[in-house]
Structure formats: structure tokens, C-alpha cells
Amino acid sequence: MPKQPAPPSSNAAVTFPPLRKPLGRNFFERSVHDVAPELIGATLLVGGVGGVIVEVEAYHQSEPAAHSYRGPTPRTMVMFGPAGFAYVYRSYGMHWCINFVCEPEGSAAAVLIRALQPTHGIAMMRRRRRLEDEKALCSGPGKLTSALGITNKHNGLPLTAPPISVHARKLEPEIAMGPRIGITKAVELPWRYGLKGSRFLSKAFPA
DNA sequence: CTCTTGATCTTCT
DNA sequence: GAAGATCAAGAGC
Secondary structure, eight states, X not given: OOOOOOOOSSSOOOOOOOXXXXXXXXXXXXXXXXXXXXXXXXXXXXXXXXEEEEEEEEEETTSTTSTTTTOOOTTTGGGGSOSSBEEEEEETTTEEEEEEEESSTTOOEEEEEEEEXXXXXXXXXXXXXXXXXXXXXXXXXXXXXXXXXXXXXXXXXXXXXXXEEEEOOXXXXXXXXXXXXXXXXXXXXXXXXXXXXXXXXXXXXXX
């Protein structure tokens, strides 16, 4: 094992830049196309571990790349419910991915969280991922759930109550935009958003 | 750097 | 039975 800086020897508070009050349900109860870009720069914490959201994708019921496209199923139930809850699904038989459910009840839309810049609980993330490289800890939708300990147990949990919280950004970041990744339908829709120039993306946006 | 492939299994057809 | 909102490792350049 490579040497790491010694972690704090107690549970004494570790200082981080102060976070804003957690976002409430009303933040998510809007068009997924408004919410998705506004999530760039926000902080996601699960059990105190997390970081700044640097990449997301919007999915909407009306479009065939969305899991909700064919109507409610046991898996996609949560998306047809109210906004402000987590939709967690199994990807390729081995990874978990987390979405934030948006829009008023009746409209099934969600934002896939694709990458974080780690800020809180980095030592824990390194243990879970068995990986040192900070910029690769959360640089993909399956990687960040592993780093944050997200599994199907989190499916349907509120994003507005422990252990999950989402904190608004403090500054207006520069947003990059482009086609979504890893899909074969509706590939032309530019519904992927990212923090311009971030080193923590799953994949760079074309200049 | 890019490209290819194997791993692995739930979901819906 | 096939596809899939992925990842990591290996080969080639």
C-alpha cells in the first residue's frame, strides 16, 4: 500500500469551505432542462462523503434514450413519482448509477449524475475504490456511486434528508454542453452538461 | 493518446 | 434472448 497522509486521529470536525443549506424539493420540481445545468457546481453528499457535481445528463420521458420512455415498470417507478428522490439502477450487471428525479408528478424525468470533484471523505472514497488517483475516484456514473457507497438501498430515498443532501453552488460556473454518452438512441440531443475545463469529468468536452 | 474486449446480470421482449 | 445511461485492462500507435 502506498503511503497516505495520516487521517485525522479523531472525529474532530475537518474544515471544508462552508456549504449552503441543503436544497429542498422545490429545486427539483422544475423542468429537467433547467435543473440539470444548475446542478453543475452543486455539492452532493451521501453519509458525509461526496463532492462537487461536474457532469450530468438530462433524461426525459418523451425521448427514447430515457428509461421512462416506455412507461412505468417496477424499475422505473420512482421516476413517475414526485421530484426530489433518487432513482438508482443497475448498469451492465455490475455498476450502480444515481439519478435525481425532477419535474412535477406525472412527468417522468431525471438527471443522471456522471462525475464529481471529490471534496468530502476522500480517504473513504479511496478505500472503497481501492484507488489513489483523486481525479479518477468519481469520474464516471458507476465510479462515483462506488466511491459514495450508493447501491439499490438508496433507490427511492429523498435527496433532501439524511443520508443524502445536495447543496447549491455559490458561484455561476462556466457550463459546457454536448451529446450524451453511452447511448444509441436520441444521440443528437445535447443534454450532457459539464463544468468547463474540469479535470474530473468522465470524458472531456470538445473544445 | 485511441481503440478493443471481457466481465456480468437485470430488465423487458 | 438480446440489449444495455459502464469500467478496467491491454494492445497498438
